[in-house]
Amino acid sequence: MKKLILGIFIICNTLLFACSNGEAESNSGDTLVVGAVGDPQTYNPDARPDDNFYPMAQNIYSRLIKLNNNQEIIPDLAKDWEVSEDGTEITFNLHENITWHDGEPFTSSDAKFTLDMIIEQNGAAVDNLNSMEKVEAPDDNTVVITLSQPDASFLGYLAWYATFIVPEHIYDEDNWDSGTSVEPIGTGPFKFVSHETGVNVELEHNSDYFGDTPKVDRLIFSINSDQDTQIQAFYNGEIDILGGAPPIAEVENIVNSDEYKITPTVWPSRQYLAFNVAEEPFNDPNIRQAIAYALDNEDITMRTDGEIGEAATHFLSPSYEWVLDDDYLIPESNQELAKAKLEETGLEPDENGNYLSTSIDMFESGNFSDIATVVKEQLSQVGIELTINSSEYAAWQEKVVDNQNFQITLLGGYQGPDVGAITSRVSTTGDSNFMGYSNQELDELLDTAGAIFEEEERASYYSEVQRILLEDMIIYPISEWVGSDPVHAYIEGDPFSEEAIGKTGFAEYTYVELTE
Template identity: 30%
Template structure:
């Protein structure tokens, strides 16, 4: 069954309500063959997914690599490399039975030993996955088809940690005993997925070819996927209009182009495929030094921001304004929090109270296109309107990554995935153990609060739903007061595509593992 549909209540622009619902119901038999031409923006820095975790890499390489499980729109697990699994009654033992006859793209057999090696690999290379695996006492392979994870304490969110972006499988025979970051295999990634890496013309196109030995009979249906690198958003929109591109992932075009493209004959739009990620836009606020180190300044920033303007004008009504640090769709979300209203007078009063003297504050935009540029201009105007002296420091993607990783900013745009549980995607942003240079995705702001650390740690291993919820409600109240960073938008990320492309989004991570089931009606 396809999950391709529009999310009720999320699209306020009538033109964006065009979806594939009717065509999907009318078609039932997949057709083999065909080529998908997809936009990718920005160009990935690499395709070795176990080493590179940014969104463009996950989107492309999630179809080369695989995890043990996939997840539906309700975040319920589905088979992938594991055909079945069992969880012990005490929540401490997870036993996975692997598919038989799975091979890596170079022909070597995939086995349980690869899973054990992948866990050790990801512990070393990925901070987010490392935080999840901190709950694991041991990983063993009793035989080639069985993997057993034994946890130190119950960790209810653990079953959600096996998608391809969180725990991708790594070929042990290529990486064991090597320098992971300089391994020649990084230039030609080898996975078990439905598509194989073929070639990459930098700045132009990435080609993935059908895996002829894929273990799921008859799949994939497509012969090739071409990921087109077109730096200019207007040019990407034109390429879709003239038929060069078939699929426009979220962020491929500016929001103001979505109504026009979605109204084209044979064009469809969906917001499905982000349920696992819960993308959440924020402003990093440097808690270490300068005006942003003062809680009153950070609160003033929240009062100064006209977030409804950003939603309604810059994002065409897509998304939601958050009331605090947790996305509203998460079960752990505290509905009782009162959102920071747009209140410039209150912002000015807080700045006066702290004695802000006009010290310049550097603003670092996110270089992801015109919408983000306009958003940074709107934020700058909001902050200057209440007397904050802003200096904008623009950069390219690499420069943004470097500045954030080195903590070289005062206020900086970002968006992070909150995933399906706070212990997977939110705690990393506030946990003081995650304060370390070198990553733009951990506790970049430098927030330290032992009470918050303890609440996140305790909630992660609490099996009682009510107790767990109470802990998360308390942590949200503390963060709401401390404002370690500014919460600006629960992002909607619609995909525009040709209506003759079927079953494109069949999981909660959308295009990131979607091409296994996708087929084109000829």
Template identity: 30%
Template sequence: MKSFNARHALARCALAAASLLAYAAPSVHAAETPQYGGILTAILSPEPPTLNVAVQQVAGTQLVAGKIFESLLTYSFDLKPQPSLAKSWEVSPDQLTYTFHLQPKVQWHDGKPFSADDVVFTYTKILANTPRTRTLMANVQEVSALDPQTVVFKLKQPYSAFLYALDIGGGAILPKHLYDVDTPLAQNPNNNAPVGTGPFKFKHWERGSYVELVKNEHYWKEGRPYLDGITYRVIPDSASRRVALEQGTVLQAWLQDIEPVDVPRVAKLPTIKQVYKGYEYWSTMYWIELNGGREPFSDKRFRQALMYGINRQFIVDKIMFGSGTVATGPIHHNTRFYDANVKPYPYDPKKAVALLDEMGLKPDAKGVRATVGLIPLPYGEMQRRMAEYIKQNLAKIGVMVTLENTDVGGWTSRVGNWDFDMGANGVFQYGDPAIGVSRTYLGSNIKKGLMFSNTSQYNNPKVDELFNAAAAAPSDEARQKLYSEVQRILVEDVPVLWLADTNYSTLLNKRVHNAVTTALGVVDSQSETWLSKE
């Protein structure tokens, strides 16, 4: 295995060369000539609470915001950093200084010039307080602008995942002239009428119906975008979403837009193509958040009993219909540094009951040992069925579950503010455990009111030590050793109930070309996407 320095040097050479190339359409459609014009219609389900990804990082927000805002980098299918707002970059030999050279002649959608000051402001004043990027910024000593086209990040210590952390989800750059104001970030009126630098401009949001984006005629990437616009249609009903895709009234569906039970049939339709690429960076994992600040969740034996009491293989086979794999622990099997050599939790109600007995949780006259609430993930029929099935499973071991349904805003508010017993969640892993995994378990990331942080309030100094050491370790070999150890500890402690690693695909009408060109899939800018004639 190459050392970090050697590997990083090779990567820098390759990336420097790549950054000098023109932005050509991917070769998969090289034989076809891209056509200008047309509106891409896509499903948006559920409707997000905001369009500012710095405020809210739910999937729907990222999907729309990825066309409006941009970040310094994007990522290839093999998770190599690629240019976005940064056209090129250098890393100092001691890996403590990252210098980014910005694309020239970029402007905000309102016509104001984009500059390094926007990047510095965004990272120091906005992103430093978000659940993902605050962990990154804890390793940053200073962010400065050398000149209007050059930004420098100086780190306190080496952070091996740094170049993996600059995507649209955790690194969307906001306009300083609109956000450097006295209004609190969450109340800024631009959150729901956003101004970015991306290939598409916000036009209108008809709540409950659609979000309309139009072509940015002054986009910095010459000749892009091809589309005249993108319209995201809010379609709450799963059957209606499927019919819309089948009939061609929408041309794009991702994640759980189409229920897993329907995907195999829909994918075989002559008008539809199924694309599996575009989820490499996300590697979504489903789990159940447990409020460790409440009894009986504060007892490790109760958490282990819940793991033994849920038939996760049934969930994967009969509810997810093959769109997932039983999770073994905190790291998705497609994410770097995954290790399957951890304590297993097969479906074993007898072992679950034995643990509850050991705790002294005896059944009452109705067989109930404990009563808890569960907030289902508000993302479609599959999630509701999953919650119902978990309720049935846990009733068999004497744990009575009350389902507490809410919308996306209510879900993020309650879980983020620790107002829950159990909360279903689907979390992106973002290519590297230092970015998408550690945030869930670090004691330093326990912050009430902040969704997608350590909302279970798990606190283990040894786990913190291992995560921090792995983030700074100089080689992949050293990082693997540390991450393997932290996986074994977490799987023993069970701070959350890991259910399934997802294996999603995107369903597209065959008129849609180049919708998926990076590891970010349809969340990325889609500046290369074009439509053939009907």
């Protein structure tokens, strides 16, 4: 099963791409400073999860293929790739004459070594690559991956997290999980210079990079775990790029200022309600439907996400526009219908006008508290009394995930890097389905769709998935996670920008230019 990140952090139409090399030139002397929330725990980006190192790794290392901020798969070490007719073999054609930062030649054997080691050493992406049966390197510039079965999500996971290609001559079994004791050697646009704990990580541009040479000479990640201090450093000009989403309270100030630029981008990470369908009262679909009609997610989003918020409209993420079916939209708010649904179950209002008393469990994250408060207010208008139970994440996980001791819970989390990630949340065996929900028809649709690479055919199955999610209403999507990374107005070519997004990873700064 695929690993998903519960916290709020993070396949395009064709399977064959080409990219250009060596066009950009470094503005020697320019230094770009990007905010970072913490120190790297490991310099091997594949050995274990390390979100602190992830943005840095995207600039030091390369992958066979990578995801951009539009959730599209784009080339990296592989200049193009092909999928066999039966969907079980993927051939990657690599750029030639690539060197590691220490001058050693890169070959396809490094890619084979890396992917084999992720499996053998239980690397961070091991579950995501579980359909990978064999990796071969028939020549220095070709990698062939054989899958145990067709898996349309495989390319997305290969392009996503903890799949950076690392040098075989550095990372043998003894050095694989070596923390920060072995300096990072990659093939990426920047080379590692130094790391001062609690202060910064410094990189320099790689003039021998196989792609476009970075436009800045130095890249510094300035480390500060306090969000308020970090945003103030950004305002003061000590940081050029914030390095993540700003506090919600600061969004309006940034959006309305000529000193900054922000490019809101919808990611497949959503905030939603989930119901415990194995227990009363939410084992009754009429009550789940009543909740849906009682809520107005446009109002919730406007009041809790600020100016760049986006209310959910479909049961699948809009990041995968090709799969959305407008016949199965999230219901519009209808208080009278909500009350009618409650009465269909035989419920009658008590002396306080309440048909039902229930509770929502949540952990402290982002604007969850604000969302729960508005949900409580809206439900009260149709005679549903809601108690909010807020706890630390560990306590929430023990109660909700481990023991399924809840009625409603509020969740967020990355639902990518492929639309098939919804399987983990709603299928009978999904590792993020703790709602007690099981639907054989839905399981079969998800399994079939997951083995189809062609989007039009695949979309027909996900249309039926959306129909079932609407009918059964086991989840109620509230809002989309809108990614944004504020930059100063003098910055051009950030990873969200039009000029860079087709070429860079999530946090890759190859094309950034300081214009003053």
